[in-house]
Amino acid sequence: MSTTGPSGEQRRNLPQPPPSSTGSASPTPGRAEAGTPGAPLPQAEGRLGPNDPAPDAPADADARRRKLLLIGGAVVAVLVLVGVLIAVLTGGDDEAAPAPAAETVTLASPTPTAQPVARTSTTAFAVALPLSVLQYALAASGPEDAWLAAGALEAYTETYTDGGSAQVVVQSGQWETPQEAAAQVATLAAALPAGIPADASASPTPGATTAPAPLPQTGEVVVDGQPVGTFTIVDAGDGTGVALWSNGTTVFRATAPVAQVRDVYAAFPL
Numbered sequence: 001m002s003t004t005g006p007s008g009e010q011r012r013n014l015p016q017p018p019p020s021s022t023g024s025a026s027p028t029p030g031r032a033e034a035g036t037p038g039a040p041l042p043q044a045e046g047r048l049g050p051n052d053p054a055p056d057a058p059a060d061a062d063a064r065r066r067k068l069l070l071i072g073g074a075v076v077a078v079l080v081l082v083g084v085l086i087a088v089l090t091g092g093d094d095e096a097a098p099a100p101a102a103e104t105v106t107l108a109s110p111t112p113t114a115q116p117v118a119r120t121s122t123t124a125f126a127v128a129l130p131l132s133v134l135q136y137a138l139a140a141s142g143p144e145d146a147w148l149a150a151g152a153l154e155a156y157t158e159t160y161t162d163g164g165s166a167q168v169v170v171q172s173g174q175w176e177t178p179q180e181a182a183a184q185v186a187t188l189a190a191a192l193p194a195g196i197p198a199d200a201s202a203s204p205t206p207g208a209t210t211a212p213a214p215l216p217q218t219g220e221v222v223v224d225g226q227p228v229g230t231f232t233i234v235d236a237g238d239g240t241g242v243a244l245w246s247n248g249t250t251v252f253r254a255t256a257p258v259a260q261v262r263d264v265y266a267a268f269p270l
Contacts, residue, residue, distance in 0.1 A: 109267065112137035114163035125154055125174045125250070134260070134267050136160035136168045147173040147251075150184060168256040168264055175249050178229075185230060185246045188253060192244065193236040217262075221245055233261060 116131040116138035131138045139161040147155035155173035175181040221229035229246035236242055241261030243254045247270055256264040 110135035112162065114139070114161055117141070121154075121156070123154060125172075126156065128270060129156070129158070129172055130269055133160055133168060133170075133264055135162045136166075136264075137163070139167070144171050144173060147171065147184070150187075151175060151180060152184070152251075166257055168254060170255075170268070171253040172270075173251050175251065178246075178248050181246045181249050181251050182229070184251050185244060188244055188251070189232055192232065192234050192242060194234075215241065215258075221247055223247070231265065233265060 112132045112135050114137040117140065119126055119129070119138070119141045121141070137160060138158060140159045142157055144152075144155035144157040152173035152175055155171070158170050158172070160168040160170065173184070175184060216232060216234040218230065218232045220227040221231050228248050231243065231245035233241060233243045235258050236255075239258060240255050241258035243252075243256070243261050243265035245252055245265065250270060252268065252270065254261070254264050254268065
């Protein structure tokens with residue numbers, strides 16, 4: 001049997017399912033009804049299923065954060081401790097820092113306040129003699145007769161003053177040969193004063209860290225690396241010291257305050 005639709009198109013009637021014996025309609029195919037064996041239970045909205053991951057609780061997140069901070073702090077503390085131990089254990093292997101080089105401070109030489117007098121002699125040897133030594137200026141100059149009698153070509157006795165009570169007396173002479181000059185030095189050395197015991201002859205000057213070498217002192221006179229004579233410095237025991245030395249064909253004998261006799265010898269240019 002066929003019917004005609006409103007548009008005139010003929011449609012076939014769909015077959016109707018037979019009525020059930022109970023009189024109830026059949027369930028729709030492919031859809032399980034509630035209460036049917038094997039059908040999933042209806043789930044409430046917002047409830048997790050057995051396979052859904054549980055979200056982290058806020059308290060668990062805070063605890064994990066504190067744990068990480070504690071672990072990080074412990075690691076830093078261990079690293080610092082290890083570094084300190086390494087520094088302590090290896091510190092002794094470091095080479096000692098080199099000591100700073102000693103600085104030599106050279107004090108300016110004292111200069112005379114008095115004006116030196118002029119010499120009357122104009123020979124090459126006389127002109128070479130100094131007009132001042134340290135703070136002492138030439139005050140008088142004359143011939144040294146005893147040395148002239150001993151064979152000197154020329155000889156002088158000269159007095160230097162500091163403008164006060166201190167003075168230095170220098171005898172200077174020139175011989176024809178170094179051998180004659182050496183013989184004169186030997187004669188004069190034999191007549192040097194015995195002085196005082198060596199262990200009491202020197203005392204440290206103010207500000208000095210060590211005492212000067214005790215007198216007497218002897219040694220070679222060296223010029224340009226070559227020995228040209230000898231020197232002897234003694235303490236006369238009366239507050240003065242005597243320095244006797246030769247330089248080639250020349251001979252010198254200086255008497256000065258004992259505390260300055262070494263300096264006078266060192267400052268004399270010949």
